[in-house]
Each structure stands twice: as C-alpha cells, then as structure tokens.
Amino acid sequence: LVLLGDLHRALDPAPGEPRELELHYQPKVDLDTGRILGLEALMRWRHPERGLLLPTVFIPLAEQSGIIHRLTRYALTNAVEQLAAWSAEGRSTPIAVNLSAHDVTSHNVVVVIEDLLAEHDVPASLLEVEITETALVADPSRVVPVLERLAALGVKVAIDDFGIGNTSIAQLRDLPVQELKIDRLFVSDLGDGGRESAHVVVQAMVDLAHSFGLRVVAEGVEDQITAATLRRLGVDQAQGFLYSRAVPADEVTALAMLPQ
Numbered sequence: 001l002v003l004l005g006d007l008h009r010a011l012d013p014a015p016g017e018p019r020e021l022e023l024h025y026q027p028k029v030d031l032d033t034g035r036i037l038g039l040e041a042l043m044r045w046r047h048p049e050r051g052l053l054l055p056t057v058f059i060p061l062a063e064q065s066g067i068i069h070r071l072t073r074y075a076l077t078n079a080v081e082q083l084a085a086w087s088a089e090g091r092s093t094p095i096a097v098n099l100s101a102h103d104v105t106s107h108n109v110v111v112v113i114e115d116l117l118a119e120h121d122v123p124a125s126l127l128e129v130e131i132t133e134t135a136l137v138a139d140p141s142r143v144v145p146v147l148e149r150l151a152a153l154g155v156k157v158a159i160d161d162f163g164i165g166n167t168s169i170a171q172l173r174d175l176p177v178q179e180l181k182i183d184r185l186f187v188s189d190l191g192d193g194g195r196e197s198a199h200v201v202v203q204a205m206v207d208l209a210h211s212f213g214l215r216v217v218a219e220g221v222e223d224q225i226t227a228a229t230l231r232r233l234g235v236d237q238a239q240g241f242l243y244s245r246a247v248p249a250d251e252v253t254a255l256a257m258l259p260q
C-alpha cells in the first residue's frame with residue numbers, strides 16, 4: 001500500500017531534499033532512418049522505503065485522490081525544464097508528456113502549459129501531449145475545445161493506446177490531434193504466434209490515420225521482424241524495448257542515433 005501522504009511529499013519536495021519523482025524518457029524512432037525523432041516522458045517514483053515504483057501504481061492513486069493535476073503540473077514542469085536545458089546545449093528533441101482524462105476536461109492545463117513555455121522560453125513545437133483514446137472521447141464537448149487551444153499554441157496532441165477504446169471514425173476525423181499511437185497489443189500480435197489478421201488491422205489503422213493527415217507511431221516494438229513489418233505497413237515511427245527502455249535524462253544524450 002502506497003500512502004497518499006507519501007505522494008503529497010513527493011510532489012512537493014522540501015528544499016534540499018532529494019527528488020523522489022522523476023521523468024524517464026523513451027525514444028520514438030523514425031522507422032526509415034532509425035533516428036530519434038522524439039521522447040515520451042514516463043514518470044518514475046523512487047520511494048525511500050519501497051524502491052522504484054511504476055506509474056501504474058501511483059497514477060490511479062493520484063487520480064482517485066484528486067491530486068492528478070499536481071502530478072501533471074510536476075511532469076510538465078520537469079519536461080519543459082529539460083527542454084530548456086537541452087536547448088541551451090543546442091539539442092531540440094521534442095518531449096511528449098502523458099495527460100490524464102481529468103486534465104483535458106478543463107482549460108487549466110492549457111494555461112499551465114502556456115505559462116511554462118513562456119517562463120522557460122521553450123517553443124511550443126518541442127512539447128507534445130499524449131491522451132488515451134478513452135479519455136479523448138469520454139466527454140468530447142469539454143475535451144475538443146481544450147485540444148483546439150493546445151493546437152492553437154502549437155502543442156501537438158497524440159492519441160495514446162489507440163485501438164482498445166471505441167472511437168468512431170467520425171470522432172477520429174473531428175478530433176484536433178496530430179498523431180495516433182497504435183496500442184502495443186496490436187503490435188505484439190504482428191510477431192511470432194500472433195494472429196494473421198493482425199497485419200490487416202494495423203494496415204487499416206495506418207490507412208485511416210494517414211487519410212486524416214495523422215502521423216502513426218507503433219508502441220511496444222520488441223524485435224527487428226516486427227519493426228520491418230511495421231515499416232512495410234507504412235507506420236511512421238516506432239517505440240519499444242528494441243530501441244530503448246525509458247532512461248533518465250542524463251542517459252538520453254548517450255543513446256545512438258540522437259540527432260544534434
């Protein structure tokens with residue numbers, strides 16, 4: 001059991017205390033050239049007694065206890081600070097931050113993002129957000145205006161875990177998003193022992209996304225054969241253990257294929 005009090009402390013570290021929550025970064029790779037085109041920020045919690053905790057443990061806790069907006073602000077702040085630090089070294093690799101359903105039903109997250117970018121003088125084109133398909137279509141009348149304001153700022157929006165929700169084609173067409181991330185369930189199905197129909201499903205997703213002008217990213221790519229298949233099916237970018245797990249910021253610059 002992780003106590004809520006611990007999460008409050010981690011989100012508001014006392015000056016001089018070590019940070020318990022930090023972002024790790026997993027590369028998104030161009031399937032044609034192998035170059036790293038972006039990074040997904042994934043939060044990790046170094047709990048003083050319980051060791052490394054993964055977001056599947058503490059994100060639901062933050063959501064249920066109503067402090068997810070603080071966790072999101074923490075993630076966005078760290079991502080934008082990292083972008084500013086890399087920018088000072090001449091690096092410009094975009095970072096994608098995951099948002100929760102609650103974040104996209106109010107305009108507050110747009111204000112937070114706008115203020116952070118201005119404060120750190122970071123171009124909006126370097127920040128992306130990922131929102132699950134389920135969260136996007138849960139309450140479109142509130143979510144769509146938020147996405148439109150993000151687009152107006154120049155922040156790209158990706159639909160995360162696509163394929164396991166039940167977005168209609170009309171909803172997909174009308175969402176102001178720029179990227180579609182195919183859930184790793186469909187990607188693992190392309191490998192050995194997967195269903196033959198997996199190719200057909202991924203091809204349909206790629207065609208649909210491209211016809212709406214969306215970039216397609218495959219999640220959970222673990223082997224070369226799957227990467228070659230995805231490339232043949234027209235997927236634009238890939239992410240997964242084949243390339244790299246999520247690593248701390250100071251290890252990102254050591255990854256091969258990172259452009260200057």
Ligand code: G
Binds near residue numbers: 041043054056071075
């Ligand atoms: O690596 P992995 O265990 O890192 O992530 C598990 C899940 O937690 C993913 O679905 C990911 O989108 C989500 N997640 C990771 N970091 C964050 C975060 O900072 N905020 C939110 N809302 N979700 C996150």
Ligand code: G
Binds near residue numbers: 184220221241242
């Ligand atoms: O839902 P979201 O895409 O934000 O989640 C990212 C999650 O997927 C994280 O838990 C991350 O650790 C995990 N992940 C990333 N790459 C791979 C992979 O190649 N295989 C598997 N099984 N999980 C992966």
Ligand code: MN
Binds near residue numbers: 098130160
């Ligand atoms: Mn994600």
Ligand code: NA
Binds near residue numbers: 160161184
């Ligand atoms: Na995902």
